[in-house]
Amino acid sequence: MTTPENFQGWVGHDSSAAKGNLRWESFKPKPFQETDIDIKVSHCGVCGTDIHTLRSGWGPTHYPICVGHEIVGHVVRAGESAQTRLQVGDRVGVGAQALSCLRDDCEECSSGMEQHCGKGFVGTYNGKYADGYWSMGGYANYVRVPAHFAIKIPHAVKSADAAPMMCGGITVFAPLKKNGAGPGKRVGIVGLGGLGHFGVLFAKALGCDRVIAISRRRNKEEDARNMGADEYIATSEDEKWEKKHSRSLDLIVSTVSSPDMPLSGYLRLLRTNGQFIQVGAPEDSLPAISAFALIAKGCKVGGSQIGSPKEIEEMLMFAAEKGIKPWIQERGMKQANPTVVDMEDGKARYRYVLVNDDHGDSRL
Known part of the structure; x- marks a missing residue:
């Protein structure tokens, strides 16, 4: 399957986006690299970081922006280098990190602490890649990320449950x-x-x-x-x-x-x-x-800041083994705006998960 040249998602254009003023529109993802995968998004959790970022609460946000970093979906395109880890059809999750420098001389990356990389950390959204493109998140139909930061979801964990675990x-x-x-x-x-x-x-x-x-x-x-x-x-x-x-x-x-x-x-x-x-x-x-x-x-x-890909994999396996189920409320992706408002108002019990209408079987 080929992915479209432009993706579609809920895009914020200024700090009022945090008040439910996102707009569903097309955006251009970063250029595809051989280390990348494209994921057809089935589920995306709504995180407090999304709200902070939409309103520029932690510092100036680069607008326009599509947030969402608790992403689950299926790989629909995989670069040649990415295929050593992931194949088209794999069900994967992506958390708050899209890239680090991954260099052997980086103390953090070389020891499995990619989330603390000081040389090349790129967030799944609102992060700037070396080529100047800005990362865009999972309130969307597709997301493009380097394969190193995508983790296979164990069969025993449903997609809706896995999504909020990613962050x-x-x-x-x-x-x-x-x-x-x-x-x-x-x-x-x-x-x-x-x-x-x-x-x-x-x-x-x-x-x-x-x-x-x-x-x-x-x-x-x-x-x-x-x-x-x-x-x-x-x-x-x-x-x-x-x-x-x-x-x-x-x-x-x-x-x-x-x-x-x-x-x-x-x-x-x-x-x-x-x-x-x-x-x-x-x-x-x-x-x-x-x-x-x-x-x-x-x-x-x-x-403590999020976790490395290895730690996320360990957590998912632990959740599968212990049968851990988060308390979630599923909402259609079309309801992103009211969901963001409800999240800010503290109404979540205890995590909202946005679901694309054509997600199919959530276990596959």
Whole structure:
């Protein structure tokens, strides 16, 4: 099958796009290279990053732009070099990264940490390739990406479930695995949104002794417990929650992107030598913290960014083995504009997935 010269998708032309002003129109993808594949998009998750980017919240966005980096579909064209990994007909997923330098002398790429490449990182959208073309994402009928960053989807994982794992899932799976989440560990997940719900699901499946969901209000407690949370903390409703749960957690993964989060309170929850890992990215700075919050217990504060192709593959195999199913709401691709608005308004329970009308059997 040949792909059209121009693709079609939901395109934003200025920051008002985040308010539901995307336009369905044609756009020209980057020139096809022998390392590339074209994917006919069947599903695309809606990520908070899409909203930040559409409104230029993290810095100036290059408009026009088609967002979407939780992409699943079938390979319909594969360059000669790409065919060593993928073939036409393969069902694949693409996350938030489309390219890195992939050089042997790059410390990150040569050691399987492509997501931290400082020489050639290109996002799946709003990223600039070396030839000057800008990457365009998956709110579209097709997407063109280098094959290195496309991962085969296990047969046991449905396409609609795999889509939000490509960014939302790996964003929490990677730091949980890297920081020892598993038997004998007590883990807290801050925020019960698209990322946070994955955190609870994965922490429970990894066999953590206790999984604690932490949110502002108590309205999501029943959901959190149904996902596998053993306890629930509502920071705006529970009196003296920091004191009551002090020194109770080995690891906290924070998925929230609010600059006014009670960070000092979260650090009080850590045990000696505990770790706090931030994955949510506020448009403003994180709150200030006292040095003694770290010194007194030997705590560590760190961050994590998505995951490498190898880590995404590991996550998908783990999800297939454990039967992990995200809580999603499927909507037609034609509903992208109201879906973006609902996402911004916090209505997702817990991840929206856009579905192209002609996607066919979601397992194939």
